[in-house]
Amino acid sequence: xxxxxxxxxxxxPLVRRRCHACASVRFRADxxxxxxxxxxxxxxxxxVLCTGCGATAKLTFLERAHVRxxxxxxxxxxxGNDPGLAAELLRDPVLQRRNRIALDWDGAWxxxxxxxxxxxxxxxxxxxxxxxxxPVRPLRLIAEGFGFPxxxxxxxxxEGRIVSVVRLSGKPAGDFGFTLKR
Numbered sequence: 001x002x003x004x005x006x007x008x009x010x011x012x013p014l015v016r017r018r019c020h021a022c023a024s025v026r027f028r029a030d031x032x033x034x035x036x037x038x039x040x041x042x043x044x045x046x047x048v049l050c051t052g053c054g055a056t057a058k059l060t061f062l063e064r065a066h067v068r069x070x071x072x073x074x075x076x077x078x079x080g081n082d083p084g085l086a087a088e089l090l091r092d093p094v095l096q097r098r099n100r101i102a103l104d105w106d107g108a109w110x111x112x113x114x115x116x117x118x119x120x121x122x123x124x125x126x127x128x129x130x131x132x133x134x135p136v137r138p139l140r141l142i143a144e145g146f147g148f149p150x151x152x153x154x155x156x157x158x159e160g161r162i163v164s165v166v167r168l169s170g171k172p173a174g175d176f177g178f179t180l181k182r
């Protein structure tokens with residue numbers, strides 16, 4: 001029996017970065033942008049708020065870009081504070097590297113198994129699909145999907161009853177599959 005599970009984001013992830021005003025290391029993005037024009041050059045930032053003190057930090061998105069090089073649709077989305085654009089930008093590895101940030105996905109995703117999982121006498125093949133690049137441990141997903149503790153999933157993997165091509169102890173952010181043998 002082949003089953004497909006979906007891991008989908010439920011909200012924007014927190015941004016991990018040190019606050020300049022307090023000791024907090026978490027910021028939340030609410031989808032607000034700031035655009036600054038200097039003659040024919042544009043700068044654009046995604047604004048994030050510190051969860052500790054509420055201070056605003058800017059994540060650089062465009063820097064000294066010529067106005068004609070920016071698509072009009074993108075400018076409309078920036079001026080309209082499009083939350084979909086904020087989600088796209090936060091997932092962009094270039095923006096993360098440029099601004100020296102990491103994403104904290106705790107509590108910002110959910111697992112949809114398509115209903116209750118009944119483990120029968122035979123093997124169960126599961127394909128796990130990600131709607132966004134969300135780094136989650138496969139054993140955590142397996143335990144949550146079947147409704148047993150993570151220690152039980154680790155024990156089943158150690159016994160060879162959970163088999164996967166992907167390393168089960170890492171954090172893949174892409175699609176994978178596994179087989180649970182009974």
